[in-house]
Amino acid sequence: MVKNKYELIYQDLAEQIDDGVYLVNSYLPSENELKARYETSRETVRKALRELSEHGYIQKVRGKGSVVIPRNKFDFPVSGLVSFKELAEKLNQSVETDVNRLQTVIPSRHIKKQLNLETDAAVVEVIRTRKLGGERVILDKDYLLEEKVTGLTEAICKDSIYHYLETALGLVISFAKKEITIEEPTVEDRECLDLDGFHNVVVIKNYVYLDDATLFQYTESRHRPDRFRFVDFARRHTH
Amino acid sequence: MVKNKYELIYQDLAEQIDDGVYLVNSYLPSENELKARYETSRETVRKALRELSEHGYIQKVRGKGSVVIPRNKFDFPVSGLVSFKELAEKLNQSVETDVNRLQTVIPSRHIKKQLNLETDAAVVEVIRTRKLGGERVILDKDYLLEEKVTGLTEAICKDSIYHYLETALGLVISFAKKEITIEEPTVEDRECLDLDGFHNVVVIKNYVYLDDATLFQYTESRHRPDRFRFVDFARRHTH
């Protein structure tokens, strides 16, 4: 697997920041210095720095340089489109997934609308509960276009759907639109989650798109409120 | 106010997408075509297209072109660091802000920790309630470094603090780290909000940084759950 030059520079610098080679509030070497060090052009260095900036590693200050900014390595990275399995690995928590349902269905009107379907294309419905510390705290309902996701099995759903799609099927997940709201629990929520005394659930609706800009998945992730946390890094855009 | 070339191209294309000149699922002109049309270099066109892509206007597909993707113009843009006033204008709702408190204080230990203060630097505390349709549904608690925000008045707080900082004081807000959780209402929440029967509040903690990478504001925004909605556009990052 050959990497791009800017990708190598990005990873090298990101690793050094994570390892404390460059401390928070200190400056990275200047662009000219990096250009010499990596034997490349300045635009290539700048591309790596741009990615570091977008991902919350550095802040560029005109006339001065690139400052390393604070970054909690173990934060919940929902905003970057991370799957539950990847997340669980980062958090290093005891987690478990139960597959309640896995079937191909003709989508209901509601699901057709969410997936923007004109025709009666078949849809794979996956319903899973996620346990943290033995309690069922997340209910995930996925609806995927069947034509794109052949060969889903219960074992795959217990592991990671994304991992399967990306490695086995070669699909490239590109972007998602996400919506977070607070709702009253449904009957299904009460059945599938250990809600104890909680009066609300946090609902995350996800519309996931592939590389070629086609919408191929709609997901509802329903969380018990005490176990929900969302962190985000946002840059201010003025246009 | 002179604009950069890529900024002009960005705005021109964004406007045309919003106006339906380029429809969802259709392609923008190719980079070479745009380069000729705007009489510029390809890298400059690419910079404009990169911004469109980051902001959820287009998806670039190799070998084919830039596809316009769906985008709800009136969505709640919390993720881009937008102030309540800017938001209210977009939503075109009847909104009102009450300033409950505006004072300079020696920060408590908790606030010092949030703002990462070593010394006893003075902090301006602003507490506001936001009304939507006559009901008090948001409680905003802001803590700003006093040395940076001289001259705050109640009238400014009723309008928009960000607007004052950016225009009158020339501060440049650059990025923020945000955390969303669900909590039990405090006594203060019960006093300041019309909670009716709601058992939870949505708490958004914001750590806001300036241009020069200094942390200068900590904000807690406490929402009644039925009036809370957060939407986000996220690209998948694989590194």
Next chain:
DNA sequence: CAGTGGTCTAGACCACGCG
């Protein structure tokens, strides 16, 4: 095959920070 976007280069000029 021609056309598209992705990467990379070498160089130019500008705006800003700081001494």
Next chain:
DNA sequence: GCGTGGTCTAGACCACTGA
């Protein structure tokens, strides 16, 4: 004035798409 990052250019080569 010097070093920093920000913008812009003209050109090269590659990888991918689709006819």
